[in-house]
Structure formats: structure tokens, C-alpha cells
Amino acid sequence: MPAAVGVIQTIGFPAILAAADAAVKNGRVTLVYYDIAESGHFYIAIRGSISEVKPAIAAGIEAAEKTFGGEVVTHYIVPNPPENIVAVLPIEYTEQVEPFRT
Known part of the structure; x- marks a missing residue:
């Protein structure tokens, strides 16, 4: 899965x-994944089991909103993406992130 x-x-x-x-x-x-979205907007992508991604995203949103001047523009969770999604989105586990994979 x-x-x-x-x-x-x-x-x-x-x-x-x-x-x-x-x-x-x-x-x-x-x-x-981490990148600049547009003019001062930044985004991150995390992966893991859905039971771990949900609280992680919630904690990330809370921390961003508590940061001085911080504003969450948007957030979302894809609970069960198809295997071929990495063909169009840069969210695969790369050699750079493999040592930190849980």
C-alpha cells in the first residue's frame, strides 16, 4: 500500500x-519535498502512513500559524495515492531522503 x-x-x-x-x-x-511555490510562498510534502501523516500535518499547521507573521495558505492530505503519482509529482523517496525514511 x-x-x-x-x-x-x-x-x-x-x-x-x-x-x-x-x-x-x-x-x-x-x-x-520542499520548494518555493511563488512570490514568498513555500511548501513541503511529507509521506508516511495515513495514521502518521494526519497528526504530523496538524502539528505543522499549528506551528506555522504560531510563527510570527506565519500564514498557512493551504494544506491537504492524499490518503491513498496511486503508485504512478510519482511519475508526475516529485514526491518519491530519493537517495537524499532515504536515510531519514521511517
């Missing part, structure tokens, strides 16, 4: 840094 995918998008780097930190500390998830 494929791992669930959770994504958080924020305005400002401090908010996404706090979100990523809280997410990986509050669930057995792997941070698989």
Missing part, C-alpha cells in the same frame, strides 16, 4: 520551517 502524502503551503520561510520541523517531530513521516 502506498504511503499517504501531506502538503502544507505557507507565506514566508520561517512558517514553513516551523511546519516542517513540527511535522517530522509529531509523526513517523519523511519530508520528501
